[in-house]
Amino acid sequence: MTTVDLRIVDKASAADGVVTLTLAHPRGNRLPDWAPGAHVDLVLPGGLVRQYSLCGDRYDPRTYRVAVLREPHGRGGSAFVHDELSAGDTVSIGGPRNNFPLVPAGRYLFIAGGIGITPLLPMVRQAELLGADWRLLYGGRSRASMAFLDELDHERVTVRPQDEYGLLDLGGWLGEPDWSRKVYCCGPEPLLAAVENRCAGWPAGLLRTERFVPAEQGAPVRAEPFEVAFARAGGSVRVQPGQSILDAAAAAGLNVLSSCRHGTCGTCETGVLEGIPEHRDSILDDAERAAGDCMFVCVSRSRTDRLVLDL
Structure with a gap:
Protein backbone atom coordinates (compact mmCIF):
# COMPACT_ATOMS: atom_id res chain seq x y z
CA MET A 1 0.00 0.00 0.00
CA THR A 2 1.42 3.39 -1.01
CA THR A 3 1.12 5.95 1.77
CA VAL A 4 1.85 9.62 2.32
CA ASP A 5 2.53 11.42 5.58
CA HIS A 25 0.41 18.00 3.60
CA PRO A 26 3.31 19.28 5.73
CA ARG A 27 4.44 21.54 2.87
CA GLY A 28 0.96 22.63 1.89
CA ASN A 29 0.92 20.54 -1.29
CA ARG A 30 -2.29 19.81 -3.09
CA LEU A 31 -3.87 16.51 -2.06
CA PRO A 32 -5.32 13.96 -4.51
CA ASP A 33 -8.86 14.74 -5.61
CA TRP A 34 -11.73 12.66 -4.27
CA ALA A 35 -15.46 12.25 -4.78
CA PRO A 36 -18.33 11.62 -2.34
CA GLY A 37 -18.17 8.11 -0.87
CA ALA A 38 -14.35 7.94 -0.85
CA HIS A 39 -12.30 6.82 2.13
CA VAL A 40 -8.66 6.83 3.18
CA ASP A 41 -6.58 4.29 5.10
CA LEU A 42 -5.17 5.64 8.34
CA VAL A 43 -1.97 3.79 9.21
CA LEU A 44 -1.42 3.61 12.97
CA PRO A 45 1.42 2.23 15.11
CA GLY A 46 1.68 -1.51 15.48
CA GLY A 47 0.54 -2.17 11.93
CA LEU A 48 -3.07 -1.11 12.53
CA VAL A 49 -4.79 0.15 9.38
CA ARG A 50 -8.26 1.65 9.62
CA GLN A 51 -10.53 3.02 6.90
CA TYR A 52 -12.34 6.31 7.43
CA SER A 53 -14.70 8.09 5.06
CA LEU A 54 -13.72 11.53 3.85
CA CYS A 55 -16.35 13.93 5.15
CA GLY A 56 -14.92 17.37 4.44
CA ASP A 57 -15.16 19.68 1.45
CA ARG A 58 -14.23 17.78 -1.70
CA TYR A 59 -13.42 21.10 -3.41
CA ASP A 60 -10.80 22.01 -0.81
CA PRO A 61 -7.57 20.79 -2.45
CA ARG A 62 -5.40 21.22 0.65
CA THR A 63 -7.13 19.31 3.44
CA TYR A 64 -8.91 16.04 4.18
CA ARG A 65 -11.33 15.55 7.07
CA VAL A 66 -12.27 12.26 8.71
CA ALA A 67 -14.44 11.46 11.73
CA VAL A 68 -13.59 8.67 14.14
CA LEU A 69 -16.05 6.99 16.51
CA ARG A 70 -14.55 5.58 19.69
CA GLU A 71 -15.21 1.83 19.62
CA PRO A 72 -15.07 0.55 23.23
CA HIS A 73 -14.82 -3.05 22.05
CA GLY A 74 -12.59 -2.41 19.05
CA ARG A 75 -9.01 -3.49 18.47
CA GLY A 76 -7.42 -0.25 19.61
CA GLY A 77 -7.39 1.89 16.49
CA SER A 78 -10.12 4.33 17.46
CA ALA A 79 -8.84 4.52 21.04
CA PHE A 80 -5.40 5.51 19.74
CA VAL A 81 -6.91 8.25 17.56
CA HIS A 82 -8.97 9.60 20.46
CA ASP A 83 -6.35 9.34 23.21
CA GLU A 84 -2.95 9.67 21.53
CA LEU A 85 -3.20 11.82 18.42
CA SER A 86 -3.11 15.60 18.64
CA ALA A 87 -2.91 18.58 16.32
CA GLY A 88 0.63 18.81 14.99
CA ASP A 89 1.17 15.04 14.88
CA THR A 90 1.96 13.29 11.61
CA VAL A 91 0.04 10.24 10.36
CA SER A 92 0.35 8.10 7.25
CA ILE A 93 -2.60 7.62 4.94
CA GLY A 94 -3.28 5.50 1.89
CA GLY A 95 -5.81 6.30 -0.82
CA PRO A 96 -8.26 7.83 -1.33
CA ARG A 97 -10.36 5.02 -2.82
CA ASN A 98 -14.07 4.90 -3.54
CA ASN A 99 -16.22 1.76 -3.24
CA PHE A 100 -19.40 3.76 -2.58
CA PRO A 101 -19.68 6.28 -5.43
CA LEU A 102 -22.61 8.62 -5.89
CA VAL A 103 -24.12 7.70 -9.25
CA PRO A 104 -26.30 10.10 -11.30
CA ALA A 105 -29.98 10.18 -10.39
CA GLY A 106 -32.84 12.65 -10.38
CA ARG A 107 -33.74 11.81 -6.78
CA TYR A 108 -31.85 10.50 -3.76
CA LEU A 109 -32.80 9.12 -0.37
CA PHE A 110 -29.91 9.03 2.08
CA ILE A 111 -30.29 7.00 5.29
CA ALA A 112 -27.60 7.42 7.95
CA GLY A 113 -27.20 5.71 11.29
CA GLY A 114 -24.71 7.20 13.74
CA ILE A 115 -21.20 7.49 12.32
CA GLY A 116 -22.66 6.33 9.00
CA ILE A 117 -23.32 9.99 8.30
CA THR A 118 -19.67 10.44 7.28
CA PRO A 119 -19.78 9.16 3.66
CA LEU A 120 -23.27 10.60 3.16
CA LEU A 121 -22.41 14.15 4.22
CA PRO A 122 -20.45 14.93 1.02
CA MET A 123 -23.17 13.18 -1.02
CA VAL A 124 -25.82 15.50 0.40
CA ARG A 125 -23.69 18.50 -0.52
CA GLN A 126 -23.10 17.16 -4.01
CA ALA A 127 -26.79 16.41 -4.58
CA GLU A 128 -27.66 19.95 -3.47
CA LEU A 129 -25.00 21.40 -5.78
CA LEU A 130 -26.37 19.42 -8.72
CA GLY A 131 -29.93 20.52 -8.05
CA ALA A 132 -31.17 16.98 -7.44
CA ASP A 133 -34.23 16.19 -5.33
CA TRP A 134 -32.82 14.65 -2.16
CA ARG A 135 -33.81 13.72 1.37
CA LEU A 136 -31.72 12.62 4.35
CA LEU A 137 -33.04 10.49 7.21
CA TYR A 138 -30.50 10.59 10.05
CA GLY A 139 -30.83 8.38 13.11
CA GLY A 140 -28.69 7.82 16.18
CA ARG A 141 -28.86 6.87 19.83
CA SER A 142 -29.30 10.50 20.94
CA ARG A 143 -28.73 13.98 19.56
CA ALA A 144 -25.56 14.27 21.61
CA SER A 145 -24.10 11.22 19.86
CA MET A 146 -24.93 12.41 16.31
CA ALA A 147 -22.10 14.21 14.53
CA PHE A 148 -22.42 17.18 12.17
CA LEU A 149 -25.94 18.21 13.16
CA ASP A 150 -24.79 21.82 12.92
CA GLU A 151 -23.89 21.23 9.26
CA LEU A 152 -27.25 19.63 8.45
CA ASP A 153 -29.66 22.44 9.26
CA HIS A 154 -31.74 21.97 6.12
CA GLU A 155 -35.42 21.47 5.40
CA ARG A 156 -34.64 18.23 3.55
CA VAL A 157 -32.93 16.67 6.59
CA THR A 158 -34.98 14.68 9.12
CA VAL A 159 -33.18 13.96 12.39
CA ARG A 160 -34.61 11.07 14.41
CA PRO A 161 -32.67 10.20 17.61
CA GLN A 162 -33.82 6.85 18.95
CA ASP A 163 -34.27 8.10 22.52
CA GLU A 164 -36.83 10.61 21.22
CA TYR A 165 -38.53 8.81 18.33
CA GLY A 166 -37.74 5.12 18.61
CA LEU A 167 -36.59 3.10 15.59
CA LEU A 168 -36.56 4.70 12.14
CA ASP A 169 -39.73 4.33 10.07
CA LEU A 170 -37.95 2.61 7.20
CA GLY A 171 -41.13 1.37 5.54
CA GLY A 172 -42.60 4.84 5.36
CA TRP A 173 -39.42 6.38 3.99
CA LEU A 174 -38.46 3.67 1.52
CA GLY A 175 -41.90 3.03 0.08
CA GLU A 176 -41.91 1.21 -3.23
CA PRO A 177 -38.98 0.96 -5.66
CA ASP A 178 -38.65 3.98 -7.92
CA TRP A 179 -36.41 3.90 -10.99
CA SER A 180 -35.76 7.64 -10.71
CA ARG A 181 -34.50 7.40 -7.11
CA LYS A 182 -31.28 5.97 -5.65
CA VAL A 183 -31.16 4.98 -1.98
CA TYR A 184 -27.84 5.23 -0.13
CA CYS A 185 -27.49 3.82 3.37
CA CYS A 186 -24.59 3.62 5.81
CA GLY A 187 -24.58 2.82 9.50
CA PRO A 188 -24.48 -0.06 11.98
CA GLU A 189 -25.23 -3.59 10.85
CA PRO A 190 -28.79 -3.77 12.29
CA LEU A 191 -29.79 -0.71 10.25
CA LEU A 192 -28.19 -2.02 7.07
CA ALA A 193 -29.80 -5.44 7.52
CA ALA A 194 -33.21 -3.84 8.10
CA VAL A 195 -32.92 -1.66 5.00
CA GLU A 196 -31.72 -4.57 2.86
CA ASN A 197 -34.55 -6.73 4.13
CA ARG A 198 -37.08 -4.00 3.38
CA CYS A 199 -35.66 -3.59 -0.15
CA ALA A 200 -35.37 -7.31 -0.90
CA GLY A 201 -36.74 -7.93 -4.36
CA TRP A 202 -36.03 -4.40 -5.60
CA PRO A 203 -34.31 -4.10 -8.99
CA ALA A 204 -30.53 -4.15 -8.76
CA GLY A 205 -28.86 -0.78 -8.46
CA LEU A 206 -31.58 1.14 -6.62
CA LEU A 207 -30.04 0.52 -3.18
CA ARG A 208 -26.39 1.04 -2.30
CA THR A 209 -24.97 0.35 1.16
CA GLU A 210 -21.59 0.67 2.80
CA ARG A 211 -20.39 -1.29 5.80
CA PHE A 212 -17.67 -0.37 8.25
CA VAL A 213 -17.51 -3.99 9.46
CA PRO A 214 -17.88 -7.11 7.31
CA ALA A 215 -21.30 -8.64 6.80
CA GLU A 216 -22.01 -12.01 8.34
CA GLN A 217 -21.04 -14.86 6.00
CA GLY A 218 -22.01 -18.51 5.99
CA ALA A 219 -19.63 -21.36 5.27
CA PRO A 220 -17.78 -21.24 1.92
CA VAL A 221 -19.38 -23.04 -1.00
CA ARG A 222 -16.34 -25.27 -1.48
CA ALA A 223 -14.77 -27.26 1.32
CA GLU A 224 -12.02 -28.53 -1.02
CA PRO A 225 -8.81 -26.83 -2.15
CA PHE A 226 -8.82 -24.97 -5.47
CA GLU A 227 -6.16 -23.72 -7.88
CA VAL A 228 -5.41 -20.07 -8.56
CA ALA A 229 -3.29 -19.20 -11.59
CA PHE A 230 -1.57 -15.83 -12.05
CA ALA A 231 -1.91 -14.60 -15.64
CA ARG A 232 0.78 -11.89 -15.53
CA ALA A 233 3.22 -13.25 -12.95
CA GLY A 234 2.93 -16.83 -14.14
CA GLY A 235 2.60 -19.90 -12.00
CA SER A 236 -0.20 -21.03 -9.74
CA VAL A 237 -0.94 -21.91 -6.13
CA ARG A 238 -3.20 -24.37 -4.36
CA VAL A 239 -5.49 -22.56 -1.91
CA GLN A 240 -6.38 -24.70 1.07
CA PRO A 241 -9.58 -24.56 3.16
CA GLY A 242 -9.21 -21.81 5.75
CA GLN A 243 -6.49 -20.09 3.70
CA SER A 244 -7.14 -16.88 1.81
CA ILE A 245 -6.06 -16.35 -1.78
CA LEU A 246 -4.15 -13.32 -0.51
CA ASP A 247 -2.11 -15.43 1.91
CA ALA A 248 -1.57 -18.20 -0.63
CA ALA A 249 -0.26 -15.67 -3.15
CA ALA A 250 2.05 -14.13 -0.54
CA ALA A 251 3.44 -17.57 0.34
CA ALA A 252 4.27 -18.00 -3.34
CA GLY A 253 6.18 -14.71 -3.35
CA LEU A 254 3.49 -12.59 -5.02
CA ASN A 255 2.87 -9.24 -3.33
CA VAL A 256 -0.79 -8.15 -3.53
CA LEU A 257 -1.73 -4.80 -2.03
CA SER A 258 -4.12 -5.21 0.89
CA SER A 259 -5.34 -3.34 3.91
CA CYS A 260 -8.41 -4.40 5.90
CA ARG A 261 -8.32 -8.18 5.19
CA HIS A 262 -12.07 -8.26 5.87
CA GLY A 263 -13.50 -7.41 2.45
CA THR A 264 -14.54 -3.87 3.31
CA CYS A 265 -11.83 -1.53 2.00
CA GLY A 266 -11.33 -2.57 -1.63
CA THR A 267 -7.52 -2.44 -1.68
CA CYS A 268 -7.03 -6.00 -2.92
CA GLU A 269 -9.53 -5.87 -5.81
CA THR A 270 -8.32 -8.22 -8.54
CA GLY A 271 -9.56 -9.00 -12.02
CA VAL A 272 -10.93 -12.49 -12.72
CA LEU A 273 -10.08 -13.86 -16.19
CA GLU A 274 -11.37 -17.44 -15.85
CA GLY A 275 -13.45 -19.34 -13.33
CA ILE A 276 -16.29 -18.28 -11.05
CA PRO A 277 -15.45 -16.47 -7.81
CA GLU A 278 -17.37 -16.92 -4.60
CA HIS A 279 -17.82 -13.35 -3.40
CA ARG A 280 -17.53 -12.97 0.37
CA ASP A 281 -16.87 -9.24 0.53
CA SER A 282 -19.09 -6.42 1.79
CA ILE A 283 -18.48 -4.12 -1.18
CA LEU A 284 -19.87 -5.43 -4.48
CA ASP A 285 -23.54 -5.07 -5.35
CA ASP A 286 -25.62 -7.84 -6.91
CA ALA A 287 -24.89 -6.82 -10.51
CA GLU A 288 -21.15 -6.62 -9.86
CA ARG A 289 -21.18 -10.03 -8.20
CA ALA A 290 -23.08 -11.53 -11.12
CA ALA A 291 -20.55 -10.11 -13.60
CA GLY A 292 -17.83 -12.18 -11.91
CA ASP A 293 -14.98 -10.18 -13.47
CA CYS A 294 -13.36 -9.04 -10.24
CA MET A 295 -13.01 -10.20 -6.63
CA PHE A 296 -11.42 -9.24 -3.32
CA VAL A 297 -8.80 -11.87 -2.62
CA CYS A 298 -8.52 -11.23 1.11
CA VAL A 299 -11.86 -12.97 1.75
CA SER A 300 -13.44 -14.26 -1.46
CA ARG A 301 -12.89 -17.77 -2.78
CA SER A 302 -13.76 -19.93 -5.79
CA ARG A 303 -16.84 -21.82 -6.89
CA THR A 304 -14.83 -23.67 -9.53
CA ASP A 305 -11.78 -25.92 -9.39
CA ARG A 306 -9.63 -23.21 -10.94
CA LEU A 307 -9.46 -19.41 -11.09
CA VAL A 308 -7.22 -17.35 -13.36
CA LEU A 309 -6.54 -13.91 -11.90
CA ASP A 310 -5.10 -10.78 -13.45
CA LEU A 311 -2.03 -10.83 -11.25
Missing part, protein backbone atom coordinates in the same frame (compact mmCIF):
# COMPACT_ATOMS: atom_id res chain seq x y z
CA LEU A 6 0.06 14.18 6.48
CA ARG A 7 -0.03 16.52 9.45
CA ILE A 8 -3.03 16.84 11.74
CA VAL A 9 -3.86 20.55 11.56
CA ASP A 10 -7.00 20.29 13.68
CA LYS A 11 -8.59 17.79 16.06
CA ALA A 12 -12.06 18.55 17.35
CA SER A 13 -15.04 16.92 19.03
CA ALA A 14 -17.97 16.38 16.64
CA ALA A 15 -20.29 14.56 19.08
CA ASP A 16 -20.12 12.35 22.17
CA GLY A 17 -17.49 9.76 21.31
CA VAL A 18 -16.67 11.23 17.88
CA VAL A 19 -13.63 13.32 16.95
CA THR A 20 -12.66 14.82 13.62
CA LEU A 21 -9.15 15.03 12.23
CA THR A 22 -8.30 17.61 9.59
CA LEU A 23 -5.22 16.56 7.64
CA ALA A 24 -2.90 18.54 5.35
Whole structure:
Protein backbone atom coordinates (compact mmCIF):
# COMPACT_ATOMS: atom_id res chain seq x y z
CA MET A 1 0.00 0.00 0.00
CA THR A 2 1.42 3.39 -1.01
CA THR A 3 1.12 5.95 1.77
CA VAL A 4 1.85 9.62 2.32
CA ASP A 5 2.53 11.42 5.58
CA LEU A 6 0.06 14.18 6.48
CA ARG A 7 -0.03 16.52 9.45
CA ILE A 8 -3.03 16.84 11.74
CA VAL A 9 -3.86 20.55 11.56
CA ASP A 10 -7.00 20.29 13.68
CA LYS A 11 -8.59 17.79 16.06
CA ALA A 12 -12.06 18.55 17.35
CA SER A 13 -15.04 16.92 19.03
CA ALA A 14 -17.97 16.38 16.64
CA ALA A 15 -20.29 14.56 19.08
CA ASP A 16 -20.12 12.35 22.17
CA GLY A 17 -17.49 9.76 21.31
CA VAL A 18 -16.67 11.23 17.88
CA VAL A 19 -13.63 13.32 16.95
CA THR A 20 -12.66 14.82 13.62
CA LEU A 21 -9.15 15.03 12.23
CA THR A 22 -8.30 17.61 9.59
CA LEU A 23 -5.22 16.56 7.64
CA ALA A 24 -2.90 18.54 5.35
CA HIS A 25 0.41 18.00 3.60
CA PRO A 26 3.31 19.28 5.73
CA ARG A 27 4.44 21.54 2.87
CA GLY A 28 0.96 22.63 1.89
CA ASN A 29 0.92 20.54 -1.29
CA ARG A 30 -2.29 19.81 -3.09
CA LEU A 31 -3.87 16.51 -2.06
CA PRO A 32 -5.32 13.96 -4.51
CA ASP A 33 -8.86 14.74 -5.61
CA TRP A 34 -11.73 12.66 -4.27
CA ALA A 35 -15.46 12.25 -4.78
CA PRO A 36 -18.33 11.62 -2.34
CA GLY A 37 -18.17 8.11 -0.87
CA ALA A 38 -14.35 7.94 -0.85
CA HIS A 39 -12.30 6.82 2.13
CA VAL A 40 -8.66 6.83 3.18
CA ASP A 41 -6.58 4.29 5.10
CA LEU A 42 -5.17 5.64 8.34
CA VAL A 43 -1.97 3.79 9.21
CA LEU A 44 -1.42 3.61 12.97
CA PRO A 45 1.42 2.23 15.11
CA GLY A 46 1.68 -1.51 15.48
CA GLY A 47 0.54 -2.17 11.93
CA LEU A 48 -3.07 -1.11 12.53
CA VAL A 49 -4.79 0.15 9.38
CA ARG A 50 -8.26 1.65 9.62
CA GLN A 51 -10.53 3.02 6.90
CA TYR A 52 -12.34 6.31 7.43
CA SER A 53 -14.70 8.09 5.06
CA LEU A 54 -13.72 11.53 3.85
CA CYS A 55 -16.35 13.93 5.15
CA GLY A 56 -14.92 17.37 4.44
CA ASP A 57 -15.16 19.68 1.45
CA ARG A 58 -14.23 17.78 -1.70
CA TYR A 59 -13.42 21.10 -3.41
CA ASP A 60 -10.80 22.01 -0.81
CA PRO A 61 -7.57 20.79 -2.45
CA ARG A 62 -5.40 21.22 0.65
CA THR A 63 -7.13 19.31 3.44
CA TYR A 64 -8.91 16.04 4.18
CA ARG A 65 -11.33 15.55 7.07
CA VAL A 66 -12.27 12.26 8.71
CA ALA A 67 -14.44 11.46 11.73
CA VAL A 68 -13.59 8.67 14.14
CA LEU A 69 -16.05 6.99 16.51
CA ARG A 70 -14.55 5.58 19.69
CA GLU A 71 -15.21 1.83 19.62
CA PRO A 72 -15.07 0.55 23.23
CA HIS A 73 -14.82 -3.05 22.05
CA GLY A 74 -12.59 -2.41 19.05
CA ARG A 75 -9.01 -3.49 18.47
CA GLY A 76 -7.42 -0.25 19.61
CA GLY A 77 -7.39 1.89 16.49
CA SER A 78 -10.12 4.33 17.46
CA ALA A 79 -8.84 4.52 21.04
CA PHE A 80 -5.40 5.51 19.74
CA VAL A 81 -6.91 8.25 17.56
CA HIS A 82 -8.97 9.60 20.46
CA ASP A 83 -6.35 9.34 23.21
CA GLU A 84 -2.95 9.67 21.53
CA LEU A 85 -3.20 11.82 18.42
CA SER A 86 -3.11 15.60 18.64
CA ALA A 87 -2.91 18.58 16.32
CA GLY A 88 0.63 18.81 14.99
CA ASP A 89 1.17 15.04 14.88
CA THR A 90 1.96 13.29 11.61
CA VAL A 91 0.04 10.24 10.36
CA SER A 92 0.35 8.10 7.25
CA ILE A 93 -2.60 7.62 4.94
CA GLY A 94 -3.28 5.50 1.89
CA GLY A 95 -5.81 6.30 -0.82
CA PRO A 96 -8.26 7.83 -1.33
CA ARG A 97 -10.36 5.02 -2.82
CA ASN A 98 -14.07 4.90 -3.54
CA ASN A 99 -16.22 1.76 -3.24
CA PHE A 100 -19.40 3.76 -2.58
CA PRO A 101 -19.68 6.28 -5.43
CA LEU A 102 -22.61 8.62 -5.89
CA VAL A 103 -24.12 7.70 -9.25
CA PRO A 104 -26.30 10.10 -11.30
CA ALA A 105 -29.98 10.18 -10.39
CA GLY A 106 -32.84 12.65 -10.38
CA ARG A 107 -33.74 11.81 -6.78
CA TYR A 108 -31.85 10.50 -3.76
CA LEU A 109 -32.80 9.12 -0.37
CA PHE A 110 -29.91 9.03 2.08
CA ILE A 111 -30.29 7.00 5.29
CA ALA A 112 -27.60 7.42 7.95
CA GLY A 113 -27.20 5.71 11.29
CA GLY A 114 -24.71 7.20 13.74
CA ILE A 115 -21.20 7.49 12.32
CA GLY A 116 -22.66 6.33 9.00
CA ILE A 117 -23.32 9.99 8.30
CA THR A 118 -19.67 10.44 7.28
CA PRO A 119 -19.78 9.16 3.66
CA LEU A 120 -23.27 10.60 3.16
CA LEU A 121 -22.41 14.15 4.22
CA PRO A 122 -20.45 14.93 1.02
CA MET A 123 -23.17 13.18 -1.02
CA VAL A 124 -25.82 15.50 0.40
CA ARG A 125 -23.69 18.50 -0.52
CA GLN A 126 -23.10 17.16 -4.01
CA ALA A 127 -26.79 16.41 -4.58
CA GLU A 128 -27.66 19.95 -3.47
CA LEU A 129 -25.00 21.40 -5.78
CA LEU A 130 -26.37 19.42 -8.72
CA GLY A 131 -29.93 20.52 -8.05
CA ALA A 132 -31.17 16.98 -7.44
CA ASP A 133 -34.23 16.19 -5.33
CA TRP A 134 -32.82 14.65 -2.16
CA ARG A 135 -33.81 13.72 1.37
CA LEU A 136 -31.72 12.62 4.35
CA LEU A 137 -33.04 10.49 7.21
CA TYR A 138 -30.50 10.59 10.05
CA GLY A 139 -30.83 8.38 13.11
CA GLY A 140 -28.69 7.82 16.18
CA ARG A 141 -28.86 6.87 19.83
CA SER A 142 -29.30 10.50 20.94
CA ARG A 143 -28.73 13.98 19.56
CA ALA A 144 -25.56 14.27 21.61
CA SER A 145 -24.10 11.22 19.86
CA MET A 146 -24.93 12.41 16.31
CA ALA A 147 -22.10 14.21 14.53
CA PHE A 148 -22.42 17.18 12.17
CA LEU A 149 -25.94 18.21 13.16
CA ASP A 150 -24.79 21.82 12.92
CA GLU A 151 -23.89 21.23 9.26
CA LEU A 152 -27.25 19.63 8.45
CA ASP A 153 -29.66 22.44 9.26
CA HIS A 154 -31.74 21.97 6.12
CA GLU A 155 -35.42 21.47 5.40
CA ARG A 156 -34.64 18.23 3.55
CA VAL A 157 -32.93 16.67 6.59
CA THR A 158 -34.98 14.68 9.12
CA VAL A 159 -33.18 13.96 12.39
CA ARG A 160 -34.61 11.07 14.41
CA PRO A 161 -32.67 10.20 17.61
CA GLN A 162 -33.82 6.85 18.95
CA ASP A 163 -34.27 8.10 22.52
CA GLU A 164 -36.83 10.61 21.22
CA TYR A 165 -38.53 8.81 18.33
CA GLY A 166 -37.74 5.12 18.61
CA LEU A 167 -36.59 3.10 15.59
CA LEU A 168 -36.56 4.70 12.14
CA ASP A 169 -39.73 4.33 10.07
CA LEU A 170 -37.95 2.61 7.20
CA GLY A 171 -41.13 1.37 5.54
CA GLY A 172 -42.60 4.84 5.36
CA TRP A 173 -39.42 6.38 3.99
CA LEU A 174 -38.46 3.67 1.52
CA GLY A 175 -41.90 3.03 0.08
CA GLU A 176 -41.91 1.21 -3.23
CA PRO A 177 -38.98 0.96 -5.66
CA ASP A 178 -38.65 3.98 -7.92
CA TRP A 179 -36.41 3.90 -10.99
CA SER A 180 -35.76 7.64 -10.71
CA ARG A 181 -34.50 7.40 -7.11
CA LYS A 182 -31.28 5.97 -5.65
CA VAL A 183 -31.16 4.98 -1.98
CA TYR A 184 -27.84 5.23 -0.13
CA CYS A 185 -27.49 3.82 3.37
CA CYS A 186 -24.59 3.62 5.81
CA GLY A 187 -24.58 2.82 9.50
CA PRO A 188 -24.48 -0.06 11.98
CA GLU A 189 -25.23 -3.59 10.85
CA PRO A 190 -28.79 -3.77 12.29
CA LEU A 191 -29.79 -0.71 10.25
CA LEU A 192 -28.19 -2.02 7.07
CA ALA A 193 -29.80 -5.44 7.52
CA ALA A 194 -33.21 -3.84 8.10
CA VAL A 195 -32.92 -1.66 5.00
CA GLU A 196 -31.72 -4.57 2.86
CA ASN A 197 -34.55 -6.73 4.13
CA ARG A 198 -37.08 -4.00 3.38
CA CYS A 199 -35.66 -3.59 -0.15
CA ALA A 200 -35.37 -7.31 -0.90
CA GLY A 201 -36.74 -7.93 -4.36
CA TRP A 202 -36.03 -4.40 -5.60
CA PRO A 203 -34.31 -4.10 -8.99
CA ALA A 204 -30.53 -4.15 -8.76
CA GLY A 205 -28.86 -0.78 -8.46
CA LEU A 206 -31.58 1.14 -6.62
CA LEU A 207 -30.04 0.52 -3.18
CA ARG A 208 -26.39 1.04 -2.30
CA THR A 209 -24.97 0.35 1.16
CA GLU A 210 -21.59 0.67 2.80
CA ARG A 211 -20.39 -1.29 5.80
CA PHE A 212 -17.67 -0.37 8.25
CA VAL A 213 -17.51 -3.99 9.46
CA PRO A 214 -17.88 -7.11 7.31
CA ALA A 215 -21.30 -8.64 6.80
CA GLU A 216 -22.01 -12.01 8.34
CA GLN A 217 -21.04 -14.86 6.00
CA GLY A 218 -22.01 -18.51 5.99
CA ALA A 219 -19.63 -21.36 5.27
CA PRO A 220 -17.78 -21.24 1.92
CA VAL A 221 -19.38 -23.04 -1.00
CA ARG A 222 -16.34 -25.27 -1.48
CA ALA A 223 -14.77 -27.26 1.32
CA GLU A 224 -12.02 -28.53 -1.02
CA PRO A 225 -8.81 -26.83 -2.15
CA PHE A 226 -8.82 -24.97 -5.47
CA GLU A 227 -6.16 -23.72 -7.88
CA VAL A 228 -5.41 -20.07 -8.56
CA ALA A 229 -3.29 -19.20 -11.59
CA PHE A 230 -1.57 -15.83 -12.05
CA ALA A 231 -1.91 -14.60 -15.64
CA ARG A 232 0.78 -11.89 -15.53
CA ALA A 233 3.22 -13.25 -12.95
CA GLY A 234 2.93 -16.83 -14.14
CA GLY A 235 2.60 -19.90 -12.00
CA SER A 236 -0.20 -21.03 -9.74
CA VAL A 237 -0.94 -21.91 -6.13
CA ARG A 238 -3.20 -24.37 -4.36
CA VAL A 239 -5.49 -22.56 -1.91
CA GLN A 240 -6.38 -24.70 1.07
CA PRO A 241 -9.58 -24.56 3.16
CA GLY A 242 -9.21 -21.81 5.75
CA GLN A 243 -6.49 -20.09 3.70
CA SER A 244 -7.14 -16.88 1.81
CA ILE A 245 -6.06 -16.35 -1.78
CA LEU A 246 -4.15 -13.32 -0.51
CA ASP A 247 -2.11 -15.43 1.91
CA ALA A 248 -1.57 -18.20 -0.63
CA ALA A 249 -0.26 -15.67 -3.15
CA ALA A 250 2.05 -14.13 -0.54
CA ALA A 251 3.44 -17.57 0.34
CA ALA A 252 4.27 -18.00 -3.34
CA GLY A 253 6.18 -14.71 -3.35
CA LEU A 254 3.49 -12.59 -5.02
CA ASN A 255 2.87 -9.24 -3.33
CA VAL A 256 -0.79 -8.15 -3.53
CA LEU A 257 -1.73 -4.80 -2.03
CA SER A 258 -4.12 -5.21 0.89
CA SER A 259 -5.34 -3.34 3.91
CA CYS A 260 -8.41 -4.40 5.90
CA ARG A 261 -8.32 -8.18 5.19
CA HIS A 262 -12.07 -8.26 5.87
CA GLY A 263 -13.50 -7.41 2.45
CA THR A 264 -14.54 -3.87 3.31
CA CYS A 265 -11.83 -1.53 2.00
CA GLY A 266 -11.33 -2.57 -1.63
CA THR A 267 -7.52 -2.44 -1.68
CA CYS A 268 -7.03 -6.00 -2.92
CA GLU A 269 -9.53 -5.87 -5.81
CA THR A 270 -8.32 -8.22 -8.54
CA GLY A 271 -9.56 -9.00 -12.02
CA VAL A 272 -10.93 -12.49 -12.72
CA LEU A 273 -10.08 -13.86 -16.19
CA GLU A 274 -11.37 -17.44 -15.85
CA GLY A 275 -13.45 -19.34 -13.33
CA ILE A 276 -16.29 -18.28 -11.05
CA PRO A 277 -15.45 -16.47 -7.81
CA GLU A 278 -17.37 -16.92 -4.60
CA HIS A 279 -17.82 -13.35 -3.40
CA ARG A 280 -17.53 -12.97 0.37
CA ASP A 281 -16.87 -9.24 0.53
CA SER A 282 -19.09 -6.42 1.79
CA ILE A 283 -18.48 -4.12 -1.18
CA LEU A 284 -19.87 -5.43 -4.48
CA ASP A 285 -23.54 -5.07 -5.35
CA ASP A 286 -25.62 -7.84 -6.91
CA ALA A 287 -24.89 -6.82 -10.51
CA GLU A 288 -21.15 -6.62 -9.86
CA ARG A 289 -21.18 -10.03 -8.20
CA ALA A 290 -23.08 -11.53 -11.12
CA ALA A 291 -20.55 -10.11 -13.60
CA GLY A 292 -17.83 -12.18 -11.91
CA ASP A 293 -14.98 -10.18 -13.47
CA CYS A 294 -13.36 -9.04 -10.24
CA MET A 295 -13.01 -10.20 -6.63
CA PHE A 296 -11.42 -9.24 -3.32
CA VAL A 297 -8.80 -11.87 -2.62
CA CYS A 298 -8.52 -11.23 1.11
CA VAL A 299 -11.86 -12.97 1.75
CA SER A 300 -13.44 -14.26 -1.46
CA ARG A 301 -12.89 -17.77 -2.78
CA SER A 302 -13.76 -19.93 -5.79
CA ARG A 303 -16.84 -21.82 -6.89
CA THR A 304 -14.83 -23.67 -9.53
CA ASP A 305 -11.78 -25.92 -9.39
CA ARG A 306 -9.63 -23.21 -10.94
CA LEU A 307 -9.46 -19.41 -11.09
CA VAL A 308 -7.22 -17.35 -13.36
CA LEU A 309 -6.54 -13.91 -11.90
CA ASP A 310 -5.10 -10.78 -13.45
CA LEU A 311 -2.03 -10.83 -11.25
